[in-house]
Amino acid sequence: MVLINGKNNDKVSVFDRGLQYGDGVFETIAYRNGKPEFLEQHLERLFTSCDLLSINFKQQDELLSELALVCEALQQEQAVIKITVTRGEGSRGYFSDNSALPTRIISTHSHPTFPEYYQKDGVLLRFCEQTLSINSRLAGIKHLNRLEQVLARNEWDDPDIAEGIMSDDDDNIIEGTMSNLFIVASDKLYTPVVTRAGIAGVVRAQVIQLATRSGISVQEQIITKKALAEADEVFVCNSVIGIWPVSAISNKLYPVGFITQFLQKALAECDK
Amino acid sequence: MVLINGKNNDKVSVFDRGLQYGDGVFETIAYRNGKPEFLEQHLERLFTSCDLLSINFKQQDELLSELALVCEALQQEQAVIKITVTRGEGSRGYFSDNSALPTRIISTHSHPTFPEYYQKDGVLLRFCEQTLSINSRLAGIKHLNRLEQVLARNEWDDPDIAEGIMSDDDDNIIEGTMSNLFIVASDKLYTPVVTRAGIAGVVRAQVIQLATRSGISVQEQIITKKALAEADEVFVCNSVIGIWPVSAISNKLYPVGFITQFLQKALAECDK
Numbered sequence: 389m390v391l392i393n394g395k396n397n398d399k400v401s402v403f404d405r406g407l408q409y410g411d412g413v414f415e416t417i418a419y420r421n422g423k424p425e426f427l428e429q430h431l432e433r434l435f436t437s438c439d440l441l442s443i444n445f446k447q448q449d450e451l452l453s454e455l456a457l458v459c460e461a462l463q464q465e466q467a468v469i470k471i472t473v474t475r476g477e478g479s480r481g482y483f484s485d486n487s488a489l490p491t492r493i494i495s496t497h498s499h500p501t502f503p504e505y506y507q508k509d510g511v512l513l514r515f516c517e518q519t520l521s522i523n524s525r526l527a528g529i530k531h532l533n534r535l536e537q538v539l540a541r542n543e544w545d546d547p548d549i550a551e552g553i554m555s556d557d558d559d560n561i562i563e564g565t566m567s568n569l570f571i572v573a574s575d576k577l578y579t580p581v582v583t584r585a586g587i588a589g590v591v592r593a594q595v596i597q598l599a600t601r602s603g604i605s606v607q608e609q610i611i612t613k614k615a616l617a618e619a620d621e622v623f624v625c626n627s628v629i630g631i632w633p634v635s636a637i638s639n640k641l642y643p644v645g646f647i648t649q650f651l652q653k654a655l656a657e658c659d660k
Numbered sequence: 661m662v663l664i665n666g667k668n669n670d671k672v673s674v675f676d677r678g679l680q681y682g683d684g685v686f687e688t689i690a691y692r693n694g695k696p697e698f699l700e701q702h703l704e705r706l707f708t709s710c711d712l713l714s715i716n717f718k719q720q721d722e723l724l725s726e727l728a729l730v731c732e733a734l735q736q737e738q739a740v741i742k743i744t745v746t747r748g749e750g751s752r753g754y755f756s757d758n759s760a761l762p763t764r765i766i767s768t769h770s771h772p773t774f775p776e777y778y779q780k781d782g783v784l785l786r787f788c789e790q791t792l793s794i795n796s797r798l799a800g801i802k803h804l805n806r807l808e809q810v811l812a813r814n815e816w817d818d819p820d821i822a823e824g825i826m827s828d829d830d831d832n833i834i835e836g837t838m839s840n841l842f843i844v845a846s847d848k849l850y851t852p853v854v855t856r857a858g859i860a861g862v863v864r865a866q867v868i869q870l871a872t873r874s875g876i877s878v879q880e881q882i883i884t885k886k887a888l889a890e891a892d893e894v895f896v897c898n899s900v901i902g903i904w905p906v907s908a909i910s911n912k913l914y915p916v917g918f919i920t921q922f923l924q925k926a927l928a929e930c931d932k
Contacts, residue, residue: 481813
């Protein structure tokens with residue numbers, strides 16, 4: 389099902405600035421147990437992202453009603469809901485007087501299935517050659533300019549490799565192509581800062597909150613390749629996969645550790 | 661007029677990767693004197709850009725036929741033709757097996773009108789706060805990830821300011837939001853390298869060629885703000901505007917110099 393500005397429709401104008409310039413933002417939300425998970429957090433990030441890009445999105449009530457319609461129509465127990473908001477249609481050129489109605493798109497997708505051992509025994513990762521540009525203004529925002537992730541994800545097609553790790557141009561570890569990354573060292577949790585590159589994931593924020601509440605020290609900081617290599621545990625997370633322990637990055641092996649397992653359980657139990 | 665994959669149509673699927681991720685490239689071509697200007701150069705850049713992004717675009721003959729149709733249908737003497745090629749429709753996720761047909765879009769737009777003095781007396785520029793990220797893999801390519809230009813262009817709405825200058829994160833001058841930039845110093849021509857940030861413009865390449873053929877020394881190199889401030893002449897160029905002399909950047913004034921005027925004439929006379 390696809391709703392565009394409330395109408396059953398799966399086509400947008402070629403003059404939509406989302407297509408012309410990637411001028412918009414999106415959210416990927418897991419639908420499980422009869423509801424969209426972490427909906428409040430996703431919507432908050434969506435609205436904040438629009439503000440950060442000066443997209444004049446006022447149709448928040450309409451979006452919520454449409455989201456309810458989409459959920460009602462869902463037949464599957466599990467699904468993925470994607471919300472996209474663009475700056476709307478515009479004439480040629482980068483300038484926008486923001487008089488256009490932003491385009492809001494809600495689409496539902498089948499929930500991907502992953503091998504069961506991903507959650508239990510962990511996944512295999514690789515390092516991507518494609519880097520993430522440093523841009524303080526755009527960092528953190530889940531906007532539609534995603535060519536770097538596209539190029540990084542298309543560096544491999546080996547189905548045994550679940551995710552690729554991306555560094556910024558200063559060679560610091562930032563995140564996976566579709567996930568955020570955490571490491572555990574001496575019983576403390578660390579995750580890369582995403583104020584210069586990367587995306588401030590909704591589940592990333594949940595993990596930080598859950599760890600803090602449980603008395604686990606969490607630091608957002610620069611993570612070097614050396615720190616990653618020396619980590620006791622590594623995991624990646626996003627809204628669809630939850631938390632995947634990392635069992636290996638290239639040839640370096642990691643155990644599925646206690647803190648990772650603890651946070652997996654804690655995450656699975658929240659927002660229920 | 662809009663043709664999508666050869667059909668009269670101005671809507672694309674919401675699942676088009678151009679909309680989802682800005683996963684595509686575009687060309688903006690001036691239609692003047694009964695033909696698209698620098699068509700060969702634009703097409704060459706388009707096809708090269710597809711190759712650089714591994715977009716499997718084989719419909720080059722179809723594109724040419726459709727372009728001919730579009731030109732035949734044009735009523736105006738002057739127009740702008742935009743060609744967009746995306747990686748095509750895809751399922752959710754950054755990975756693409758490139759089995760989808762790339763989407764090719766040809767659209768015609770009215771030619772913008774600018775005050776006559778722009779060409780003769782020059783234009784007023786400003787410096788943009790929004791920077792261009794450094795990314796060697798994507799630099800030069802006219803791809804659809806253009807949020808930086810959108811944010812930069814929307815920093816001002818004073819109609820007297822014709823263009824904004826963007827620097828990279830190392831504070832070097834790269835280009836305008838929609839144009840390339842040249843400076844003249846001691847009768848030599850300089851333009852920023854676009855191998856780490858920026859777009860390798862078709863008219864930029866023409867200017868370099870015309871200058872070289874006329875015995876004017878041209879260097880592509882790093883241009884600092886200091887070098888720009890000390891320049892004898894400054895101009896910006898793109899396919900639609902041709903060459904605009906720069907009369908002022910913020911409060912710093914520049915004369916409309918001989919080399920700028922010479923290149924304006926040379927550019928106006930080529931591809932006729």
